[in-house]
Each structure stands twice: as C-alpha cells, then as structure tokens.
Amino acid sequence: MIPAARVQAAIDLLDEVVLSARDGGPAADTLIARYFKTRRYAGSKDRRAVRDLVYDAIRRAGERPESGRAAMLGLLQDQPDLAAHFDGSPHGPAAIVEGEKPTNGRLVPRWIAPLLSDLIDARERTALLARAPLDVRVNRLKATRDEVAGMLSDATVIDSLPDALRLPEGYPLEKSDAWDQGLVEVQDAGSQIIAATCGAQPGMTVIDLCAGAGGKTLALAAAMEGQGTLIAADTVRSRLQRLTPRAERAGAGFIETLLLDQGREGAALGSYEGKADIVLVDAPCSGTGTWRRNPEARWRLTPDRLTRLTVEQARILDIAAPLVRDGGRLVYAVCALTDREGRNQVDAFLKRHPGWTAVPVGGAVGRVWGMGQLLTPHHDGTDGFFLAVLEKS
The missing domain is CATH 3.30.70.1170 (Sun protein; domain 3)
Incomplete structure (x- = not known):
C-alpha cells in the first residue's frame, strides 16, 4: 500500500469506529481485525501502519468526532507530514479544502473531567492515553x-x-x-494486584461474582493451589464459556462456573450465603481506567450510562454482602477513576450495611483514596483501578 492508501484505509476504519461507538457495536480492535481479514493484499507493515494511524487519531480525540476524516485531520496537528497524503490520488484521501473542521485535541471528554478523582492531574490524563505495555x-x-x-x-x-x-x-x-x-x-499488573489483594489461600471458599472470562478467577485459582472451592459467577453465558478452555489450559479444573439470571441472582447464590471467605466484586464500570487500551471507550460513555452503572454497582454489592461469612472479606474493584464509582460507592455501602468496616488495602503501589486505594498509569504503571477491602465483623 502506498502511504496515501494507508491514510485512506485509516479514515475508512475510523468511520466504522465512530459509528460503532455511537451505536454500541464492536470495539476498534475487532473492527480492525475484520477489515484486514478481507484485504489480504495488505502486508504486515501496512497493517501495523494503518493500525497506528487509527489509534493515534482515536487517542487524540476525547470527544467522538463527526467522521473518520475529521479524526484524521485532527491528527495532522500532531503529525503534519500526513497532510501531503491528502492528494486526491485514486487510493488516497481527497485534498483538504478550506473550512474543513478537524476534531479537537481534548484528551478527556468535557463532561466527565469534573467527575474524575482529584488525583487525575495533567500527567495522569496524558498517561491514560499512552500506549500500554x-x-x-x-x-x-x-x-x-x-x-x-x-x-x-x-x-x-x-x-x-x-x-x-x-x-x-x-x-x-x-x-x-x-x-x-x-x-x-x-493480565495487566493492576488486575494482578486486585487478585493478590483478595488474599486467597488453599482450602478457602472464594466467589468471583462478576467473573467475566475469568482472568482474575484464574489468578485466584493459582493462589489457592487448586485446593478449595472457587466459584466463577456471571450473568452472561458467553463470558463463562470462554473461561472453561482457559481453565483447562491453565490446569485449574477445580473452578466451578455459575450462570446467574440477572435480577434473580439470589436464587442461584442462596446455598452460599454466609459461607464465602472471600467475595470479589469486579463490577461493571465506566472503564475510564482502561482508556490506554481502549481509547474509543471515551466515545461510548455518556452521563446516563454512568448513572446506570453506579446503580448496578450498588446492587451487586448488596447481593455480595450476604454471601460473606463472619470475619470474611468482600473485595470491591472497578477499572474506573470516577469518585462516583470508587470511594463514594464504598461510603454508601458502609452506610447501608452496619457491621462492615473498610480495612487498609496495603501493598507497595497505589494511593489511599477514601476508604480504598487508587491505581493509576502514571503513578503505578498500571491501568486505572479503584479497589477497597471490606470486612464483615
């Protein structure tokens, strides 16, 4: 592919990413994989160059752009040499015309900036959009x-x-x-810290209540050395189905999966009430802490969605609490950096549930934030996470 064709391919992909973010479709990495699956003529260097252009343009645009072309025009402010490829050639983008509007260079959507933790300063906002290891x-x-x-x-x-x-x-x-x-x-270092914070030991009864595809479940299984009861629960069947082959590959066949009916989780969890040594709630969240891996997630998040997520987080915490035995622990985590999902959520839980206390998270990384701890890309070299350890007295 000639350089102009690479730029046009990036624009075409950005158009798909913009529409997918608006309509709740696939993530950017999925769209890129599909795009090149039907374009075998693109070599590995072409694929890498186009992918880099797509993600550079996404990272630069905090607000969802009007089009892929607008996103690429915004990138010209950081990479002005790209302007030469807007040459109107058969496989390249049309020439730039006077009055075309590029996207702005705001890293964080304007509406969410005031909701982020005060620890998210300019350095952290830049790190949130850097490439992750x-x-x-x-x-x-x-x-x-x-x-x-x-x-x-x-x-x-x-x-x-x-x-x-x-x-x-x-x-x-x-x-x-x-x-x-x-x-x-x-597994990102931040996720590994969360699993380690649980303190799982051989012989324990541990429930991963929002297990998803089971990344943290597998970490808990390793800490338990294959001994005890480990339940991976989720409301989405396809997620749990992905865990089974991963567990077999890891030699963690003792993991039990439990499919929950959303809104009626208690029916399936009743037999575990008061029996769990540890319950991990890695709750659905805004994903603001994972923008360096999924930068287009900024374009998907809305105030209404954030409100729905905080309601769901509180509901799941209330489901988790009765499962913990006296003296046991509930570990709450979100890959989010808003106070509403982090320290405010824990404060509200403690008010709703007398007899519970927050205990220090500990560890060599992170910063104390309210009754929990905040991990951030610049300070800790991890994705952004809030986590708290709650103990039932």
Missing part, C-alpha cells in the same frame, strides 16, 4: 516466574508482584512455547 501473569500452577522469564525474550520483572512479567507492546506472545503450554496469561 503487555503484562502477563505467570501461572504458578505450572511454572515459576524465573522459568518463564527465561523463555520470553525482553521480559522484565515487576517487582511489586510475585508472578508478573512485562513485555514490550506488540510482543508476539501467542507464538511462544510459554503461551502454548499454559504457563502465562495476559
């Missing part, structure tokens, strides 16, 4: 970190976590023997 968790059910580090070139140790390695962005992990043998799982 590739973090992996070594599966201690099968190997040690030192063993896996020796199998992965360019791997570096994350000192604050016993099973974490960091790889360069774009590292071909799935082509490695470590991946084929189930020795590693892709």
Whole structure:
C-alpha cells in the first residue's frame, strides 16, 4: 500500500469506529481485525501502519468526532507530514479544502473531567492515553516466574508482584512455547494486584461474582493451589464459556462456573450465603481506567450510562454482602477513576450495611483514596483501578 492508501484505509476504519461507538457495536480492535481479514493484499507493515494511524487519531480525540476524516485531520496537528497524503490520488484521501473542521485535541471528554478523582492531574490524563505495555501473569500452577522469564525474550520483572512479567507492546506472545503450554496469561499488573489483594489461600471458599472470562478467577485459582472451592459467577453465558478452555489450559479444573439470571441472582447464590471467605466484586464500570487500551471507550460513555452503572454497582454489592461469612472479606474493584464509582460507592455501602468496616488495602503501589486505594498509569504503571477491602465483623 502506498502511504496515501494507508491514510485512506485509516479514515475508512475510523468511520466504522465512530459509528460503532455511537451505536454500541464492536470495539476498534475487532473492527480492525475484520477489515484486514478481507484485504489480504495488505502486508504486515501496512497493517501495523494503518493500525497506528487509527489509534493515534482515536487517542487524540476525547470527544467522538463527526467522521473518520475529521479524526484524521485532527491528527495532522500532531503529525503534519500526513497532510501531503491528502492528494486526491485514486487510493488516497481527497485534498483538504478550506473550512474543513478537524476534531479537537481534548484528551478527556468535557463532561466527565469534573467527575474524575482529584488525583487525575495533567500527567495522569496524558498517561491514560499512552500506549500500554503487555503484562502477563505467570501461572504458578505450572511454572515459576524465573522459568518463564527465561523463555520470553525482553521480559522484565515487576517487582511489586510475585508472578508478573512485562513485555514490550506488540510482543508476539501467542507464538511462544510459554503461551502454548499454559504457563502465562495476559493480565495487566493492576488486575494482578486486585487478585493478590483478595488474599486467597488453599482450602478457602472464594466467589468471583462478576467473573467475566475469568482472568482474575484464574489468578485466584493459582493462589489457592487448586485446593478449595472457587466459584466463577456471571450473568452472561458467553463470558463463562470462554473461561472453561482457559481453565483447562491453565490446569485449574477445580473452578466451578455459575450462570446467574440477572435480577434473580439470589436464587442461584442462596446455598452460599454466609459461607464465602472471600467475595470479589469486579463490577461493571465506566472503564475510564482502561482508556490506554481502549481509547474509543471515551466515545461510548455518556452521563446516563454512568448513572446506570453506579446503580448496578450498588446492587451487586448488596447481593455480595450476604454471601460473606463472619470475619470474611468482600473485595470491591472497578477499572474506573470516577469518585462516583470508587470511594463514594464504598461510603454508601458502609452506610447501608452496619457491621462492615473498610480495612487498609496495603501493598507497595497505589494511593489511599477514601476508604480504598487508587491505581493509576502514571503513578503505578498500571491501568486505572479503584479497589477497597471490606470486612464483615
């Protein structure tokens, strides 16, 4: 592909991303994969160049642009050499005409900026849109970190976590023997911190109440050394179905999955009331802490959606509380950086549930924020997370 054709391909993809964000469709990475699946003529360098242009344009535009072309015109302010490729050639974009409006360069949507934690300063906002590294968790059910580090070139140790390695962005992990043998799982350091904070031990009864595809469930399984009861619960069947082959690959066959009926979760969870040593609530959230991985998520979030999410978070916490035994723990986490989803949510829970207390999260990273702790990209080198540990007295 000639350079102008790469720019036009990026514009075409950005058009799809804009429409998908507006209509609740697939994420950008899915759209990019589909696009190139039907365009075999594009080589690996072409695919990488187009992908980089798409994500550079997305990261620059905090508000959803009117079109892919508007997003690309905005990128010209950071990469002015691209203007030469708007040449009207057969496979390139049309020439720029006077009066065309580029997107603005605001990193954070205007409406949500006042809702973010006060800890999210200019440096953190920039880091939220930087490219994320590739973090992996070594599966201690099968190997040690030192063993896996020796199998992965360019791997570096994350000192604050016993099973974490960091790889360069774009590292071909799935082509490695470590991946084929189930020795590693892709997992951001922040997610690994949340799993470690749970303090799961062999023989415990642990419930991952919003398990999704089970990334944190697998980390809990490794900490439990395959011993005890570990329930992965979710309301979406397709998510839990993805966990089963992952658990088999990891050697964590003792995990039990539990499909919940949304709005009637109590019917399926009643037999566990008062029995869990740990309940993890990794709640549905705004995803503001994951913008460096999914920058177009800023275009999907609305004030109404944020309100619905906070209501759902409170509801799930209320479902989780009766499951915890006396002296047990409820660990609440969201990959979000708004106070409404973080410290305010915990404050409201403690008011609704006498007899519960927040205990220090501890650890070498993060900053105390209200009754919990905040992890952020600039300060901690992780995705953004709020987490809190609540104990039933």
